[in-house]
Amino acid sequence: MKGADYRKKLVWNPEEGIHVNPYYREEDLRNLEYLRQPGSLKKPGTAPNSWLICQDIELKNDAGESNRRIREALKDGAQTVRFLAGDSWKPDTEQLELLLDGISLGDTGVSFKGSMYADLLYENLVRLALQRGTDPSFLSGGLGADPIGTMALTGIPIASLENLGTLVKKVLRRSPSLRVIPVNGAMFQNAGATLTEELGFAMAMASDYMALLTSAGVDPAYAAAVMELELTTGTNYFMEIAKLRAARILWGRICEGYGIGAGQGRIHIHATSSTWNMTLYDPHVNILRGTTEAMAAIIGGADQISILPFELPSGKNSSFSDRIARNTQIILREEAYFDRVADPASGSYYLEHLTDAMAGKAWEIFLMAEAKGGFMKAFESGWVGEVVDASLQRKKEKAAQGRLRLLGTNAYPSFNEFVLANLGNTPVPEENISTGDSGHTRLKPIRPFRLSALFEKVRLETERSGKRPRVFLFRYGDPRWMSARAMFAGNFFACAGYEIVDQPVFRTIQAGIKAAGESGAEIVVLCSSDDAYAELAPKVHGALGKEALTVVAGYPDNSVEALRKAGITHFIHMKSNLLDALKEFNHLLLKP
Structure with missing residues (x-):
């Protein structure tokens, strides 16, 4: 613990409004009233x-x-x-x-x-x-x-x-x-x-x-x-x-x-x-x-x-x-044999x-x-809907930031999957992405919601556009940072259905610039360590900035301002709002 606050470090506080300790022992059960009725949760019958x-x-x-x-x-x-x-x-x-x-x-x-x-x-x-x-x-x-x-x-x-x-x-x-x-x-x-x-x-x-x-x-x-x-x-x-x-x-x-x-x-x-x-x-x-x-x-x-x-x-x-x-x-x-134990x-x-x-x-x-x-009465007053909607908004925010993960959608997506041609008649994902308003009804209804529809709307927009933006992963420098950030960036843009072009590490910046230019990519993501970006990013942006968007994987605090002055404005990192970022890239790249 090294002097850290036990409750802040080890106690989990989920949205359910309860506290979950890292471990429990027999004495924690002594005051649980329902345990005084043995068998109350067991099913009747044989x-x-x-x-x-x-x-x-x-x-x-x-x-x-x-x-x-x-x-x-x-x-x-x-x-x-x-x-x-x-x-x-x-x-x-x-x-x-x-x-x-x-x-x-x-x-x-x-x-x-x-x-x-x-x-x-x-x-x-x-x-x-x-x-x-x-x-x-x-x-x-x-x-x-x-x-x-x-x-x-x-x-x-x-x-x-x-x-x-x-x-x-x-x-x-x-x-x-x-x-x-x-x-x-x-x-x-x-x-x-x-x-x-x-x-x-x-x-x-x-x-x-x-x-x-x-x-x-x-x-x-x-x-x-x-x-x-x-x-x-x-x-x-x-x-x-x-x-x-x-x-x-x-x-x-x-x-x-x-x-x-x-x-x-x-x-x-x-x-x-x-x-x-x-x-x-x-x-x-x-x-x-x-x-x-x-x-x-x-x-x-x-x-x-x-x-x-x-x-x-x-x-x-x-x-x-x-x-x-x-x-x-x-x-x-x-x-x-899940049916064998009461x-x-x-x-x-x-x-x-x-x-x-x-x-x-x-x-x-x-x-x-x-x-x-x-x-x-509680529903008619609107209170029930307000409680549900507040919880929904928290889920949306967590999913948008990547803190609530949906495997295959906003985390570890399948890079080359296309679903538009195989969609059935219902439900169309975009129709279920919010609780909506009550329309012609007097009361606000409780509407079903699929969290992944937020991201599916973005990816379907890519499919429907007829374009598939290409993302070039520019690996350079320290292999530890380079590999981790290339994997992160590939998953990041694959959530929007973009084509990911991954390459082995480049020994020189010029070799990487040449390969990126020949790839025809609309986005070049720089995947390196923070201390390398001060030199790497301006050179790549200067050579390719008119042909592709330059994106930095990470947020190098010491050089961010200098990079912005050099015209580099796109940074993706663990604290990025994934959903908002993908919407912005779609807006920039899918224009008619």
Whole structure:
């Protein structure tokens, strides 16, 4: 430590608003209240850590194609399916018959997300089940009735919630295994919120539903049973594990407030891999992200898990990416044996403390929402959107500066990758790069956001221009500095899709100038040590300045002013704002 402040040097202060020490010991767990209830985070049943492998399928106009994908998914390892319904999708009898053709409704859990017609959906599901000789009591899955979540995503105020209580009572009578309300906490992290904000807002939404249903005469235990909690898992591995464990602790507190005994109000958690960190370029990295996120979800104790196809940002739907998404979970179960240990995080000093810290901070956010009258009131006041947007802006700034890395996009990009010709219809990355305003809606919605879209817009601009600026890496001088800065500069400009021309070290400045001139490069990046730039940079700029931009890799404090006076104005270094710099170079080089 050499006299340095311990807290500044070794204590991590993530955006979640908690403090993480460099190590933990047994005595750090003595005051954790939830540990006094052994087994409270363990799953009931015979399988120690079982979960359902879910395949998400987007509902489009072709119900027959969706049915083919369902059959393929169930044949190849999926245990349940979830349909992602758009605003215009209406569950009429003919559509459902075609969609669920050949699917045993008594044996397969079928869930819907985003359905605007949950009442009609349930009526037609019951009708279809009876036609096939299946008792409606055997129906399982979910109806996707989430009016509060829909309000948050669309910004359209809720007209009435009376029908929800009626639907819940009807489902409880005829199909007690069917969940009605998915509490969509995942939207918050996918819009830029921190993990504790995601969890706190999800609890506030669930609390609003509990208040609504119990006031409609539904028994609190049954009200808890018809809900499921959807959370997303990102690549912050240990925190995601702790978040899911903390969710059960907080849900237990809410249930206690309604007189539900410990262990009786266990909520069903559906974990989905995140979309905010998925990338359009180098898409196979999304497979690695999905694997890490699946592992966190399993260890955290999720009951059902959806891993998204790695091609999702391009708008494609292929059987291959669906299969990889399924196989990720199958391998973790059948080959890595992740289902063999109940609550595998139990006993870890670090994870137990992290679980408690995450629960404490998320509970603070929950109480703040409750103080504003509950989630709906807090959202209508604009407070929820402000909190999410503030977190999003911090993520944007970190990504722009390269401090929040997205492999293959703003760090270690694939130098010769082109995606423009292979883009699907949706989503176009530029359309999702900000939370936007509410437009014709009265409330500001929570909009999904992919962080990599900030950089993808720049790189796609390069592709669309029909030009590909060439960058010449001028290696000269001290090999230690030269190699490190050449690697840095190559990755820097490759983030915008520029062509990188790398050369061996030049023994003389004149040899380098000659090679750079012959390369036809629009940018010449000087890669050397700080003390060499005072001589090197003016000579190169004097010889090539009219043909190419001279860029210095590094920021030589002692000679910066002299170099600027010599006409050299471009410096790239670890503290550069990567995004702003690439935008500036595109502006200079892609002019018509």
